[in-house]
Amino acid sequence: MPKKILRVNMSNLEAKFEDLPAEYAALGGRGMTSTIVAKEVPPTCNPLRSHNKLVFAPGIVTGTRAPSSGRLSVGGKSPLTGGIKEANAGTPFAQMLARMRIGAIIVEGKHAGDDYYLLKITMNNTEFINAKKWVGKGLYDAYKDLFKEYGDKVGICGVGITAEILGAMAGVCFNDPEGLPSRYAGRGGLGAVMASKGLKFIIIDEAGAPGVEIANEEVFSQGIKKLRDALMSHDVTKPGGALNSYGTSVLVNIINEAGGLPQRNFSSGQDDRAEKVSGEAKAEEIKKRGGTRPHFCNPGCIIQCSEVWVKPNGKDPVGVLEYESVWALGPNSGIYNLDDIGELNRACNDLGCDTIEAGDTIAVAMEGGLVSFGDGKGALNLINEIRKKTPTGKILAQGTEITGKVLGVTRIPTVKGQGFPAYDPRAIKGIGVTYATTPMGADHTAGYAIAPEILGVGGQLDPLDPKKAEVSRNLQLATAAVDASGYCLFIAFAVLDIPEGLEGVVESLNGVLGVNLTVDDVGPIGKSIIDAELEFNKKAGFTAIHDRMPEFIMEEKIPPHNGVFDVTDEDLDSVF
């Protein structure tokens, strides 16, 4: 059976399978979502009304034996940035969708009235079920209910209370292999788009799924072997390597040491206390408590950077505490206590919000005087205002920029309305170029210049050197291609340094698709995706002025380097 598109019209609760158009045959992940969004969504539409669409697409190799490939992309017009958005997550849900040969789910229209629905998708059927009983409920409980109701083999996608109030920091949540609501296509408020349509959950049951069609098994096998070898040998990605041992939080000490770990709403780039929330400290604590580390976010991952964080008594699993989450809910809020961070992360997962945006928002709210920097319990009370749907909760749910405006804060770390990730662009400038210029709004994953600037991967650059347009561009193009492939972006650590690994990636794509791409095609594939995204944003009203840093980042010197963001406008404009 050929791949299909499932088109879901929430206006009349209809879901129909369509043939995948031939021109979409080689697309996956971000390539699929951005193509469909650019084609079907009017760029000037209100992102929370009926003309917006929400598109889900597994990557090209997702659902196969390819290692670390269980990713899917979610796309639409972002209520946070006003531009096109792709957010992706690693989750068994992605693999199931791919094995069911669903190339994309397109959710369109908008259900009239206040009801919410659950869409159940099996190989033979689709069904809409009233989901009212989960409205206002936390996702930990809801996912538990849903697995009980629909069986523990299903995949679950859902949105939480943040989305119910149309909060622009609402993410789209997927289950991890333990069934926890901890894998997020978090950024850009796509959860609010889903909720705005009246869709609360998607449950997929892959029973009877044919699996991913592989056009050339030999080429595919050869490719994934090369990639596997690269992943198994690179210090960052190998078993027992940096990510496997400490998770993404291995970066806490590294970035703090580099003076680029933002503290207290981007007031400093370094703090000795950061060590207390480092990956090393966390790994030790997990071991002591009886959590799980390493752990995979989807079956078949070699890197296994994930983990299951638990309370001191070893109970109440949260799921992974990623580096970005630890930073956002930790040092950036002046909090240096893993238990506070764990509970904040649990609340974010439970409420269905993006941890990065939530952390930036809490920090801005702290600057605005709602609670003090460092007050972990206060921060938790604050985020729980969302649960109560209070005015304060509704402010926070809109994210960093609106929270800052409402509270009269003018140090707001956003580009295109999206909060900064965990790297201060005054101390590490290439990542700042990515924040400024990616069509996604401030986003580290869009072109992870940290690799060459800090980690010595794919080169070795001075983080303080402002000439970073080229490296950011190249990384952004390559990343768009990776985001289309279905591979986790972390394979990049290995394949940037090991040419055979990159060859393997391309061969695996060739194997699945039955095409003959070469390594030289990676950039152009990424470029065609980003071009579509830039075109969408242009039609939505974006100009070069929107590719700029906030004023305080240009003017306030940050310790310890005491520099500002001094990449010129010309350099920024030269990226695309």
Place this chain on the structure above:
Amino acid sequence: MPKKILRVNMSNLEAKFEDLPAEYAALGGRGMTSTIVAKEVPPTCNPLRSHNKLVFAPGIVTGTRAPSSGRLSVGGKSPLTGGIKEANAGTPFAQMLARMRIGAIIVEGKHAGDDYYLLKITMNNTEFINAKKWVGKGLYDAYKDLFKEYGDKVGICGVGITAEILGAMAGVCFNDPEGLPSRYAGRGGLGAVMASKGLKFIIIDEAGAPGVEIANEEVFSQGIKKLRDALMSHDVTKPGGALNSYGTSVLVNIINEAGGLPQRNFSSGQDDRAEKVSGEAKAEEIKKRGGTRPHFCNPGCIIQCSEVWVKPNGKDPVGVLEYESVWALGPNSGIYNLDDIGELNRACNDLGCDTIEAGDTIAVAMEGGLVSFGDGKGALNLINEIRKKTPTGKILAQGTEITGKVLGVTRIPTVKGQGFPAYDPRAIKGIGVTYATTPMGADHTAGYAIAPEILGVGGQLDPLDPKKAEVSRNLQLATAAVDASGYCLFIAFAVLDIPEGLEGVVESLNGVLGVNLTVDDVGPIGKSIIDAELEFNKKAGFTAIHDRMPEFIMEEKIPPHNGVFDVTDEDLDSVF
């Protein structure tokens, strides 16, 4: 003595008189503010940080015997729209400033810390006085205090509690001839800009002022006579005419009849109950209660559309209830009771916020479920949340668009972030073209197409005909010139119909400036102002996409005409 600029640096509390540059000699009002803002304010700056400036400028003939000319403009980068802003008001303050030969006050920098200052300006001196004691106080009491402290001959400009919380609907308030804080350069949040700098009040004492220099007294006298004759003979402007008898609220019945008076957040264009809050009903009530009507907002006005609204017992004067305010705080919120509207208007004046933005905001908050449409007491409680500086108050203080977003409302009547005035653009399309295309954000005064579309002034056009680009453009150009002259825009009713009146206006300008303008120069003068404004906005990141109506205005049919806004994008783009 020649005209001066007073440059006020709030960073170091310095105020210095500078010579007015020769190229500014013929500028006044909006011409002066937009020229200075375009020249001195970086278009991409954060409007609430130190790089923004706030510019005050009386009109060219302001302070002279020219009738209805006591206006001044306030300019800066708007925290509401993100673009250039000019808001103007009629007030004795304007005339005093002009007679002191202060061509402009430029407030720049930003005082560090939380203190607020009062700037006192006399002919010989400037003085900064700590204004802490008025922080958190309503403006009715504050203005009473200030007149007591500084004498009843001073002019007062100030900002209220809305500005203290950096609310984007904070206006800049001036005293009326009774000393009430009821004359507002209201739109676009310039009050927040003033507060952001640490400036709470400006007190001017014109003792010893030389008066406005008139280059050619004969030409001037001839001009103002012609204008006076026109104003005295036109049905709209003459004593006993429409504006004089009923104030601007004379429009309530007219616009309601035309099906263009928005009700309950732009859900209908007509409601029989509107009659209860009409200008006719109000005039009768004022008479009964012992308020004042007609009344002038500044000495020397012939039109005298103003009034003093009072409580049923004849006490507690509010000041004028303008048509726009009555609509915004009345029918648009489902409120059809003049006492409720009066108290809401008092609260807006007291808190220092723009009544139009406040009314749009309340209506959107009603749609978002905070209180019910029609609940006047509830609306008053809501607006008083600003006084208490609660989270709800801080949301509302940011105006219509942010309130709508935070509350999950998608029917938000704004262009460029600024709330719609009192005319539904689906029923009266030329005014909609002005809303969409003026550099100011949705603003009726920028090009008052209601004159030809509804009032038969300056022509007679079908309000439902979408071909209105040309009339809006012509009106916008002429308006920019009027806003520079110091004349009240309402002279336009007379001079659009009576050619001698327009000649008189031009002659009066020639008389003051010693130049030889003709009627044909009016358009080009306006164009040069608007060009500077458009250029600023372009540099601030605005594109044609920002000259568009909100989605619901394009899609939802409004009774009784049951039409949508169907002016084409091409037509909108052809305006400028």
